[in-house]
Amino acid sequence: MRERLRRERLSQGYADIRALLPPGRAPNGAKNFVLAAAVDYIRELEGRKGRLGARNAELVRSSESDGASRGGVVVKVRSEGVCSSMAGVLEAVLRRLKAMQELR
Numbered sequence: 664m665r666e667r668l669r670r671e672r673l674s675q676g677y678a679d680i681r682a683l684l685p686p687g688r689a690p691n692g693a694k695n696f697v698l699a700a701a702v703d704y705i706r707e708l709e710g711r712k713g714r715l716g717a718r719n720a721e722l723v724r725s726s727e728s729d730g731a732s733r734g735g736v737v738v739k740v741r742s743e744g745v746c747s748s749m750a751g752v753l754e755a756v757l758r759r760l761k762a763m764q765e766l767r
Contacts, residue, residue: 681689681699688704690696 677694679699681697684697684700684704688700690700
């Protein structure tokens with residue numbers, strides 16, 4: 664009984680992994696192929712994460728150097744016929760920008 668439950672949990676785990684893989688990458692074959700595809704996909708995602716992190720750091724450095732040369736960052740917002748709900752949205756955006764600035 665316990666062995667059957669263990670096998671069912673393992674099978675469900677492999678099915679869950681297969682479901683998380685993008686279409687075309689989820690093999691229908693043996694479990695070792697599913698694991699190999701998952702490992703390849705995770706490595707690809709880690710590489711993508713590293714590249715995005717480097718790009719983000721580059722953009723932060725660029726924005727900091729631009730902001731330092733101008734004495735700050737200027738955000739231009741253009742709106743036509745601002746209603747009270749739009750004013751609330753703009754206030755929320757400004758609060759978020761200030762919070763982001765404090766995180767630096």
